[in-house]
Amino acid sequence: MIPMPGRDTPVWTDSELLECVSVLPEAPEVKTFTFRPPSGATFLYKAGQFITLDLPVPGGNVQRTYTISSSPLTNAYICVTVKAQPGSVGTRWMLDNLQPGMRLKAYGPAGLFHLPANPDGKYLFISAGSGVTPMMSMATTLFERGEEPDICFIQCANRPVELIFRKKLEHIASRVNGLQLHFVVNRSDPYEVWTGYRGYFNQLMLGLMCNDYLERDVYCCGPEGFMDTVREILNALGYDMDRYHQESFEAPAETKAELTEFDDVVPQEDAQAQIVFANSQVSAWCSETDTVLAVAKDAGLNIPSGCTFGVCGTCKVKKLSGEVHMVHSGGISDDDVEAGYILACCSNPIGTVEVEI
Structure with missing residues (x-):
């Protein structure tokens, strides 16, 4: 000992x-x-x-x-x-x-995924499934310090019954003002009323749940695909990724040498791109941070659109070639993406892209 x-x-x-x-x-x-x-x-x-x-x-x-x-x-x-x-x-x-x-x-x-020595900041915890376990330890620690914490806590699960620690988190939130809880499920439980968020976590939900996310340190844990989505959302929204921390189910890091180096695609404002509108025989130069929808409008072309947040799916167009960086909020299906469709309002061109407009 x-x-x-x-x-x-x-x-x-x-x-x-x-x-x-x-x-x-x-x-x-x-x-x-x-x-x-x-x-x-x-x-x-x-x-x-x-x-x-x-x-x-x-x-x-x-x-x-x-x-x-x-x-x-x-x-x-x-x-x-x-x-x-x-x-x-x-x-x-x-x-x-x-x-x-x-x-x-x-x-x-x-493990290197943990709160700092003096955790006096503002936090955004985002988890899915059993990825909530480190967030529970962190939230309980901040609560037990005896000071008012400042936590936005987002937990995602397939069904309400699978929201681990829900009652315990609700109890803590009932004792302090600084723990704001948000639960997201894909579907409801039979014969149970669910009035919270339903669907897959997306950037529109993030803005509604935590409008000051840019001011917070983000801790994320869940399946690899879920964490990839969270990083894409934060990158697309201009978040300072030096303040982003994530754990992995597969191989928790014990040393700094084992920390994952993310190879995320992030559109750059100073990187030039080109969009070719095939049916209109028009091409336009732009920045990678411009959307296909914005470039089309500047070129005098009309792509029907609605929400401009990647929710409604009105601006779905066929991509003929090239690559785009698309961060949507549920307005397009995986089958459509596989078939080559994109949402023009939330797709950024990477290099030269040709669309069927």
Whole structure:
């Protein structure tokens, strides 16, 4: 054990097994497991970090990393909240077999995705599915500091019943003014009323939920495709990506060398592009930050349009060649995109682009 200066209670190290002391169902195929060291040692970690559990599955032990969902300010125990995915091995074993009284080998805590040492800023937490677990730890930590936090918390799930920690978050929000909750689901539960946001998270929703997002530090966690979408939205809206932080389900980073380098396409104002309107036999030079719709209007061409936010789909046109950067808000289907269609109002040309206008 490592004694802490000025304290009699030692800090847990991974030389000691952890004992499961409680199991709490959270949502379908989701449970929270609470662990304590038998010695009574306390935990030292940062909100958002993860721990690695050595799980005795049939056929041989496997190691799996799980974000700690509890707050480091309550350091007598740690919680991990796990969700089984198709093909899960370690998580499946935990859900089916792990009970209070059982002891596991564990390693950590570790990870670079966490709150700063002095978390006094304004935060935007965006999560999907079990990606809410580090956000729960962060939000609880900011709440337990005893000061009024400033958090816009956006959680996405397939159905309302799959919104992990919903009741706990609503309880915290009822005790402070600085936690603003927004839930997004793809579809409602049968025979249950849902009055919140419905659909896939998009830039229009972001503006309605958190109109001061440019002033906030963003923390994002969820499936890789979801996080790609969030980055596209923020890039398109001119957000300072140096203030963006994300975790990954696949490989949480333990060192700076392991941090993901994003190869996102971001239209540049000083980069020249060209749009060829094939049916009209007109071409126009422009910047990558111009939209196809704006360039068409400047060239005297009419593309029917409505919302100009990528919602209504009125400005859908066929792209014949070239590449565009399109960040829409649900106004076009995946099948249409696969077939070569774009929404002119939210598509930026990259290089030379030809459209059927």
